[in-house]
Amino acid sequence: MLEHVAIWTKNLEEMKDFYCAYFNGRTGERYRSDTDFSAHFESYFVSFGDKSRLELMEMATIPATAYAPGEEATGLTHLAFAVDTTEAVDELARRAHAEGRTVLLEPHMTGDGYYEACLLDPDGNRVEITVLPA
Numbered sequence: 351m352l353e354h355v356a357i358w359t360k361n362l363e364e365m366k367d368f369y370c371a372y373f374n375g376r377t378g379e380r381y382r383s384d385t386d387f388s389a390h391f392e393s394y395f396v397s398f399g400d401k402s403r404l405e406l407m408e409m410a411t412i413p414a415t416a417y418a419p420g421e422e423a424t425g426l427t428h429l430a431f432a433v434d435t436t437e438a439v440d441e442l443a444r445r446a447h448a449e450g451r452t453v454l455l456e457p458h459m460t461g462d463g464y465y466e467a468c469l470l471d472p473d474g475n476r477v478e479i480t481v482l483p484a
Contacts (some may be wrong), residue, residue: 354395354403355429359474362392362408364472369396369404372442372477373431402431419474420454427470428476435481436465442479443467 359365362380369375375396393407393444417423433439439457446453446469454476455468463483471477 352402352407355426356405356407357473358407358409358412359473360408360414361472362394362406365406366394366396368472369406371439372445372479375404398431415474417474420452420476423435428478430466430478430480432480432482438466439467439479439481443469 352468357365366375366377370377377394377396381393381462390411391403391409396404396406398404436457443453443457445462452470452474453467455466456471457465457467459465466470466478466480467476468476
């Protein structure tokens, strides 16, 4: 079982708010390290209903990414969140448009049976919203 995925960010609160608002995530208190080794490290664990978690981490010494937001590159390509209905995919895509977020792929059926849309989170990471194939 995959326990969690971690993302470095320069926008910890905005990222937390996005994943909580779009995918019903829940967080505890913001963690702040007081050790010399990781001074100024802060994070949230965002928990989802299926027990999966996303760790959002911020530390001033971490450099910005070399990739432009939404660009494809070797490595982690996207996060995918399953919803129950095609209507939920459509609604989240509409919401993203209304909030001025980038929607890379409008809701559509894929060749392998997924109904999905793809948008960018506040840091430009690709996030798929999908209904699992029957």
